[in-house]
Amino acid sequence: QVQLVESGGGLVQPGESLRLSCAASGSILSIKTMGWYRQAPGKQRELVASITSGGSSNYADSGKGRFTISTDNAKNTVNLQMNSLKFEDTAVYYCHAIIATQPTRPELTFSYWGQGTQVTVSS
Numbered sequence: 001q002v003q004l005v006e007s008g009g010g011l012v013q014p015g016e017s018l019r020l021s022c023a024a025s026g027s028i029l030s031i032k033t034m035g036w037y038r039q040a041p042g043k044q045r046e047l048v049a050s051i052t053s054g055g056s057s058n059y060a061d062s063g064k065g066r067f068t069i070s071t072d073n074a075k076n077t078v079n080l081q082m083n084s085l086k087f088e089d090t091a092v093y094y095c096h097a098i099i100a101t102q103p104t105r106p107e108l109t110f111s112y113w114g115q116g117t118q119v120t121v122s123s
Helices: none
Strands: 002-007 010-012 018-026 030-039 046-052 057-059 067-072 077-082 091-100 109-113 117-121
Touching (some): 018 030, 018 091, 030 067, 057 067, 077 091
Antiparallel strands (some): 002 018, 018 077, 030 046, 046 057, 067 077
């Protein structure tokens, strides 16, 4: 089994920063992609940013220039540095990963989600 554990959410004022972290553990053969999604009340879950094992990153337009995703491959962690936070960034943020777990089938991957961490931007 694989677990994703998030940390770093909280309550901040507009313009402030937060850093989210997610650590993957368990029967991990290799991690293909890690990323962050968010879901605001009454809205669908949406991609915030993702990064491949090769270091290629992808950002939603809402976070470009403000958010930075990074990984520590040795520790199976992904971080999301969020600067200049806005009211509309308020949401539950979920860590996501695509992971291969079976040594005999390294091409077979599975999708995993963390439990979510609340980010609230309020004055």
